[in-house]
Amino acid sequence: MPKITKRPNETARFNRSQKILIFICVILLVFGFSTRIMGGNAASKSGYDLFTMLRYSLIEKPTRTILNFSKDISSLWNVQSENDELRQEIASQKMYKSELDDTKRRLAELEALQGITSNDQYNSIGATVIARDVQGWSNVMTINVGSNDGITKDMSVISSKGLLGRVVEVHDKTSKVQLLTAEKTDSQVSIKIELSTDKSTTGSLETYDKTTGMFTANIFDSTVEIKKGMKVVTSGIGGATPSGILIGEVQDVEKLYNAEGVKIQIKPAVDFNDFTYVSVLKVK
Structure with missing residues (x-):
């Protein structure tokens, strides 16, 4: 059999073709492997994104919403509680201020009353108002001194600003005082008006008008000139009430054209709704 011998050129072409084929296969394998890897990552990423979205939508977001809502409710409750505490504190401060103002008023009233000392006309006995009848507010009050303290009927009672009334009922430790504003009174108070340093005119205190808050008084002398703003005080006539106790101003x-005298309206010096401490005057 004849021996076949390959030519060198054919062998070289075969080797080069193999190399090209192998290179193409390698390229295809690399490309395929890369594509698979990338596709797998994308799928994995897509799956991860879907899971994350579901977890956020179904678990994390509702949980966070509930927690935030709970925090908001808690904060609202805390704010409400703080507001309630502030309201209570403000109310307490108002109450304390009211009590302080009342204490200051009482102290000022007491200090002014202490300035009215006993003199050559009378001795003063300090007292505190302990009761006033609501229905008869303008008529009678009760004070915490009585016969044991030297109180007797018809003694005059004053506040730090002027005449209040007179004692009408006496017990051992308490007394009842009829106010000048009483609807019915069985005694009239003698008054006088200082016209000048050396001249005065007298009269009597008649009634009190709740509507106007004024006293009505009759002045006996119709020839005198009485002006608005003149001071009206007790005259001391009759001896029951000392002279010079302020009643008010004209x-x-x-x-009075059909009778002798002058009718005047007097604005009281005393606020009959606002006093606590009084003095009972014992004429010497």
Whole structure:
């Protein structure tokens, strides 16, 4: 059999073709492997994103919403509680201020009353108002001194600003005082008006008008000139009430043409709704 011998050129072409084929296969394998890896990562990433979205939507977001809502409710409750505490504190401060103002008023009233000392006309006995009848507020009050303290009927009672009334009922430790504003009174108070340093005119205190808050008084002398703003004090006539105790000031003057005298309106010096401490005057 004849021996076949390959030519060198054919062998070289075969080797080169193999190399090209192998290179193409390698390229295809690398490309395929890369594509698979990338596809797998994308799928994995897509799966991860879907899981994350579901977890966030179904678990994390509702949980966070509930927690935030709970925090908001807790914060709202805390704010409400703080507001309630602030309201209570403000109310307490108002109460304390009211109590302080009342204490200051009482101290000022007491200090002013202490300035009214006993003199050559009378001795003063300090007292505190302990009761006033609501229905008869303008008529009678009860004070915490009585016969054991030297109180007797018809003694005059004053506040730090002027005449209040007179004692009408006495017990051992308490007394009842009829106010000048009483609807019915069985005694009239003698008054006088200082016209000048050396001249005065007298009269009597008649009634009190709740509507106007004024006293009505009759001045016996119709020839005198009485002006608005003149001071009206007790005259001391009769001996039951010392002279010079302030009653008020002239507010209006009316001539009585059909009778002798002058009718005047007097604005009280005393606020009959606002006093706590009083003095009972014992004439010497």
